[in-house]
Amino acid sequence: MGATKTEHFTDKQNQIAILAKALGHPARIAIIEYLMKVDTCICGDIVDKLPLAQPTVSQHLKELKNAGLIKGSIEGNSICYCIDEKAMKKLQSYFAGIFVNLEKKKSNCC
Amino acid sequence: MGATKTEHFTDKQNQIAILAKALGHPARIAIIEYLMKVDTCICGDIVDKLPLAQPTVSQHLKELKNAGLIKGSIEGNSICYCIDEKAMKKLQSYFAGIFVNLEKKKSNCC
Protein backbone atom coordinates (compact mmCIF):
# COMPACT_ATOMS: atom_id res chain seq x y z
CA MET A 1 0.00 0.00 0.00
CA GLY A 2 0.91 3.63 -0.01
CA ALA A 3 -0.35 4.07 -3.52
CA THR A 4 -3.54 5.98 -4.16
CA LYS A 5 -6.43 3.82 -5.38
CA THR A 6 -7.30 6.00 -8.32
CA GLU A 7 -9.22 3.30 -10.13
CA HIS A 8 -12.08 3.56 -7.65
CA PHE A 9 -12.85 7.20 -8.36
CA THR A 10 -14.27 9.07 -11.31
CA ASP A 11 -12.05 10.66 -13.94
CA LYS A 12 -13.17 14.08 -12.89
CA GLN A 13 -12.40 13.43 -9.25
CA ASN A 14 -8.95 12.19 -10.19
CA GLN A 15 -8.37 15.15 -12.47
CA ILE A 16 -9.22 17.71 -9.82
CA ALA A 17 -7.16 15.81 -7.26
CA ILE A 18 -4.14 15.84 -9.57
CA LEU A 19 -4.42 19.59 -10.07
CA ALA A 20 -4.94 20.25 -6.37
CA LYS A 21 -2.08 17.99 -5.42
CA ALA A 22 0.26 19.82 -7.76
CA LEU A 23 -0.60 23.03 -5.93
CA GLY A 24 -0.21 21.37 -2.56
CA HIS A 25 3.27 22.71 -1.94
CA PRO A 26 4.18 26.30 -1.08
CA ALA A 27 7.07 26.34 -3.55
CA ARG A 28 4.72 25.47 -6.36
CA ILE A 29 2.24 28.12 -5.23
CA ALA A 30 5.14 30.57 -5.22
CA ILE A 31 6.10 29.53 -8.75
CA ILE A 32 2.56 30.09 -10.01
CA GLU A 33 2.38 33.47 -8.31
CA TYR A 34 5.72 34.47 -9.79
CA LEU A 35 4.66 33.42 -13.27
CA MET A 36 1.53 35.53 -12.84
CA LYS A 37 3.43 38.60 -11.75
CA VAL A 38 6.02 38.50 -14.50
CA ASP A 39 4.81 39.97 -17.76
CA THR A 40 7.30 38.54 -20.13
CA CYS A 41 7.53 34.97 -19.08
CA ILE A 42 11.23 34.75 -19.61
CA CYS A 43 11.66 32.36 -16.81
CA GLY A 44 14.61 30.50 -15.39
CA ASP A 45 15.18 33.23 -12.89
CA ILE A 46 12.51 31.35 -11.00
CA VAL A 47 15.40 29.55 -9.39
CA ASP A 48 16.82 32.86 -8.14
CA LYS A 49 13.49 33.84 -6.64
CA LEU A 50 12.99 30.66 -4.69
CA PRO A 51 14.85 29.56 -1.56
CA LEU A 52 15.56 26.16 -3.02
CA ALA A 53 18.36 24.57 -4.98
CA GLN A 54 18.16 24.42 -8.75
CA PRO A 55 17.43 20.67 -9.03
CA THR A 56 14.61 21.03 -6.51
CA VAL A 57 13.03 23.88 -8.43
CA SER A 58 13.39 21.92 -11.64
CA GLN A 59 11.55 19.04 -10.05
CA HIS A 60 8.71 21.28 -8.87
CA LEU A 61 8.42 22.73 -12.37
CA LYS A 62 8.21 19.22 -13.75
CA GLU A 63 5.36 18.37 -11.43
CA LEU A 64 3.43 21.48 -12.36
CA LYS A 65 3.99 20.63 -15.99
CA ASN A 66 2.88 17.02 -15.56
CA ALA A 67 -0.29 18.20 -13.91
CA GLY A 68 -0.85 20.51 -16.87
CA LEU A 69 -0.74 23.71 -14.84
CA ILE A 70 2.19 25.22 -16.71
CA LYS A 71 3.78 24.77 -20.07
CA GLY A 72 7.31 25.47 -21.22
CA SER A 73 8.81 26.28 -24.55
CA ILE A 74 12.46 26.35 -25.49
CA GLU A 75 13.72 29.88 -25.93
CA GLY A 76 17.21 29.67 -27.32
CA ASN A 77 19.40 28.53 -24.53
CA SER A 78 16.87 28.80 -21.76
CA ILE A 79 13.24 27.81 -21.27
CA CYS A 80 10.14 29.93 -21.09
CA TYR A 81 7.56 28.65 -18.64
CA CYS A 82 4.10 30.02 -18.23
CA ILE A 83 0.73 29.21 -16.75
CA ASP A 84 -1.65 27.04 -18.72
CA GLU A 85 -4.90 28.95 -18.55
CA LYS A 86 -7.02 25.96 -19.36
CA ALA A 87 -6.03 24.02 -16.25
CA MET A 88 -6.38 27.09 -14.10
CA LYS A 89 -9.86 27.69 -15.48
CA LYS A 90 -10.77 24.12 -14.65
CA LEU A 91 -9.87 24.68 -11.02
CA GLN A 92 -11.48 28.07 -10.88
CA SER A 93 -14.79 26.85 -12.21
CA TYR A 94 -14.73 23.77 -10.01
CA PHE A 95 -14.44 25.84 -6.85
CA ALA A 96 -16.87 28.43 -8.13
CA GLY A 97 -19.36 25.60 -8.64
CA ILE A 98 -18.85 24.34 -5.12
CA PHE A 99 -19.26 27.79 -3.75
CA VAL A 100 -22.50 28.48 -5.60
CA ASN A 101 -23.81 25.18 -4.36
CA LEU A 102 -22.95 26.03 -0.78
CA GLU A 103 -24.58 29.43 -1.04
CA LYS A 104 -27.77 27.86 -2.32
CA LYS A 105 -28.27 25.74 0.75
CA LYS A 106 -27.23 28.63 2.97
CA SER A 107 -28.10 26.39 5.82
CA ASN A 108 -28.02 24.81 8.68
CA CYS A 109 -25.99 22.52 10.78
CA CYS A 110 -22.57 22.37 12.47
CA MET B 1 15.30 16.03 3.91
CA GLY B 2 11.89 15.05 2.68
CA ALA B 3 10.17 17.69 4.78
CA THR B 4 8.70 20.75 3.14
CA LYS B 5 10.60 23.96 3.90
CA THR B 6 7.57 25.96 4.90
CA GLU B 7 9.56 28.59 6.75
CA HIS B 8 10.80 30.06 3.49
CA PHE B 9 7.38 30.90 2.15
CA THR B 10 4.70 33.38 3.09
CA ASP B 11 1.84 32.51 5.40
CA LYS B 12 -0.62 32.91 2.59
CA GLN B 13 1.34 30.64 0.29
CA ASN B 14 1.51 28.01 2.99
CA GLN B 15 -2.18 28.39 3.74
CA ILE B 16 -3.25 27.86 0.16
CA ALA B 17 -0.82 24.98 -0.21
CA ILE B 18 -2.28 23.29 2.86
CA LEU B 19 -5.81 23.60 1.49
CA ALA B 20 -4.79 22.41 -1.97
CA LYS B 21 -2.83 19.51 -0.56
CA ALA B 22 -5.83 18.39 1.48
CA LEU B 23 -7.83 18.22 -1.75
CA GLY B 24 -5.00 16.45 -3.55
CA HIS B 25 -6.52 13.01 -3.20
CA PRO B 26 -9.53 11.66 -5.08
CA ALA B 27 -11.04 10.16 -1.94
CA ARG B 28 -11.04 13.56 -0.29
CA ILE B 29 -12.57 15.16 -3.36
CA ALA B 30 -15.22 12.45 -3.26
CA ILE B 31 -15.88 13.19 0.40
CA ILE B 32 -16.32 16.89 -0.29
CA GLU B 33 -18.64 16.15 -3.20
CA TYR B 34 -20.69 13.78 -1.08
CA LEU B 35 -21.00 16.32 1.72
CA MET B 36 -22.21 18.84 -0.83
CA LYS B 37 -24.80 16.53 -2.29
CA VAL B 38 -26.30 15.50 1.01
CA ASP B 39 -28.67 18.08 2.33
CA THR B 40 -28.82 17.17 5.93
CA CYS B 41 -25.25 16.76 6.93
CA ILE B 42 -25.97 13.67 8.95
CA CYS B 43 -22.89 11.90 7.86
CA GLY B 44 -21.16 8.73 8.87
CA ASP B 45 -22.45 6.78 5.94
CA ILE B 46 -19.55 8.31 4.13
CA VAL B 47 -17.71 5.07 4.74
CA ASP B 48 -20.38 3.14 2.82
CA LYS B 49 -20.10 5.49 -0.13
CA LEU B 50 -16.35 5.17 -0.50
CA PRO B 51 -14.39 2.17 -1.74
CA LEU B 52 -12.06 2.32 1.23
CA ALA B 53 -11.90 0.73 4.66
CA GLN B 54 -13.25 2.59 7.66
CA PRO B 55 -9.88 3.53 9.18
CA THR B 56 -8.74 4.93 5.87
CA VAL B 57 -11.83 7.07 5.51
CA SER B 58 -11.46 8.25 9.08
CA GLN B 59 -7.92 9.34 8.29
CA HIS B 60 -8.98 11.25 5.20
CA LEU B 61 -11.68 12.98 7.22
CA LYS B 62 -9.08 13.94 9.78
CA GLU B 63 -6.87 15.50 7.14
CA LEU B 64 -9.73 17.50 5.70
CA LYS B 65 -10.56 18.63 9.21
CA ASN B 66 -6.97 19.58 10.00
CA ALA B 67 -6.81 21.67 6.86
CA GLY B 68 -10.01 23.38 7.96
CA LEU B 69 -12.08 22.24 5.00
CA ILE B 70 -14.67 20.38 7.01
CA LYS B 71 -15.91 20.50 10.55
CA GLY B 72 -17.58 17.83 12.62
CA SER B 73 -19.90 17.96 15.56
CA ILE B 74 -20.95 15.10 17.75
CA GLU B 75 -24.54 14.11 17.09
CA GLY B 76 -25.53 11.65 19.76
CA ASN B 77 -23.79 8.44 18.92
CA SER B 78 -22.50 9.43 15.51
CA ILE B 79 -20.77 12.45 14.07
CA CYS B 80 -22.03 15.10 11.72
CA TYR B 81 -19.46 16.36 9.28
CA CYS B 82 -19.92 19.23 6.92
CA ILE B 83 -18.02 21.59 4.69
CA ASP B 84 -16.50 24.68 6.23
CA GLU B 85 -17.62 27.43 3.91
CA LYS B 86 -14.90 29.81 5.00
CA ALA B 87 -12.06 27.62 3.78
CA MET B 88 -13.89 26.88 0.57
CA LYS B 89 -14.42 30.57 -0.02
CA LYS B 90 -10.72 31.17 0.51
CA LEU B 91 -9.88 28.72 -2.26
CA GLN B 92 -12.61 29.98 -4.54
CA SER B 93 -11.51 33.59 -4.29
CA TYR B 94 -7.86 32.68 -4.67
CA PHE B 95 -8.45 30.95 -7.97
CA ALA B 96 -10.90 33.57 -9.09
CA GLY B 97 -8.17 36.15 -8.48
CA ILE B 98 -5.67 34.20 -10.50
CA PHE B 99 -8.13 33.80 -13.29
CA VAL B 100 -8.99 37.49 -13.47
CA ASN B 101 -5.30 38.25 -13.53
CA LEU B 102 -4.71 35.86 -16.41
CA GLU B 103 -7.58 37.31 -18.40
CA LYS B 104 -6.18 40.80 -17.97
CA LYS B 105 -2.90 40.01 -19.64
CA LYS B 106 -4.62 37.93 -22.31
CA SER B 107 -1.23 37.57 -23.83
CA ASN B 108 1.48 36.33 -25.28
CA CYS B 109 4.05 33.66 -25.00
CA CYS B 110 4.21 29.86 -24.92
Place this chain on the structure above:
DNA sequence: AATCTTTATCGTAATATTGCAATCTGAAAA
Protein backbone atom coordinates in the same frame (compact mmCIF):
# COMPACT_ATOMS: atom_id res chain seq x y z
C1' DA C 1 37.03 23.38 -30.43
C1' DA C 2 36.89 24.79 -25.65
C1' DT C 3 34.09 26.99 -22.43
C1' DC C 4 30.10 28.91 -20.33
C1' DT C 5 25.22 28.97 -19.24
C1' DT C 6 20.94 26.97 -18.49
C1' DT C 7 18.09 23.30 -17.38
C1' DA C 8 17.29 18.28 -16.70
C1' DT C 9 18.35 13.90 -14.69
C1' DC C 10 20.42 10.51 -11.45
C1' DG C 11 21.23 8.82 -7.06
C1' DT C 12 20.29 8.93 -2.46
C1' DA C 13 18.77 10.22 2.28
C1' DA C 14 15.05 11.91 5.13
C1' DT C 15 10.39 12.19 5.73
C1' DA C 16 5.37 11.88 4.49
C1' DT C 17 1.34 9.55 2.67
C1' DT C 18 -1.77 5.74 1.79
C1' DG C 19 -4.13 1.80 3.27
C1' DC C 20 -5.71 -1.64 6.35
C1' DA C 21 -6.21 -5.12 10.36
C1' DA C 22 -6.55 -4.90 15.03
C1' DT C 23 -7.85 -2.48 18.79
C1' DC C 24 -9.70 1.18 21.69
C1' DT C 25 -13.29 4.65 23.22
C1' DG C 26 -17.54 6.25 24.38
C1' DA C 27 -22.42 6.75 23.78
C1' DA C 28 -26.88 4.16 23.01
C1' DA C 29 -29.62 0.07 23.55
C1' DA C 30 -30.74 -4.06 25.59
Place this chain on the structure above:
DNA sequence: TTTTCAGATTGCAATATTACGATAAAGATT
Protein backbone atom coordinates in the same frame (compact mmCIF):
# COMPACT_ATOMS: atom_id res chain seq x y z
C1' DT D 1 -24.39 -3.71 33.51
C1' DT D 2 -23.50 -6.07 29.30
C1' DT D 3 -23.81 -5.58 24.53
C1' DT D 4 -23.73 -3.04 20.42
C1' DC D 5 -22.58 0.41 17.34
C1' DA D 6 -20.03 4.48 15.29
C1' DG D 7 -15.63 6.40 14.94
C1' DA D 8 -10.91 7.17 16.26
C1' DT D 9 -6.31 5.52 17.14
C1' DT D 10 -2.34 2.39 16.81
C1' DG D 11 0.98 -0.14 14.34
C1' DC D 12 2.82 -1.51 10.33
C1' DA D 13 4.03 -2.28 5.31
C1' DA D 14 4.26 -0.28 0.73
C1' DT D 15 4.96 3.63 -1.77
C1' DA D 16 5.51 8.69 -2.69
C1' DT D 17 7.47 13.19 -1.86
C1' DT D 18 11.02 16.54 -0.82
C1' DA D 19 15.55 18.10 -1.14
C1' DC D 20 20.11 18.40 -2.90
C1' DG D 21 24.99 17.20 -4.66
C1' DA D 22 26.89 15.47 -8.67
C1' DT D 23 26.58 15.08 -13.25
C1' DA D 24 24.71 15.15 -17.99
C1' DA D 25 22.78 17.50 -22.19
C1' DA D 26 22.50 21.14 -25.32
C1' DG D 27 22.57 25.60 -27.12
C1' DA D 28 25.43 30.08 -26.79
C1' DT D 29 29.79 32.41 -26.53
C1' DT D 30 34.49 32.93 -27.02
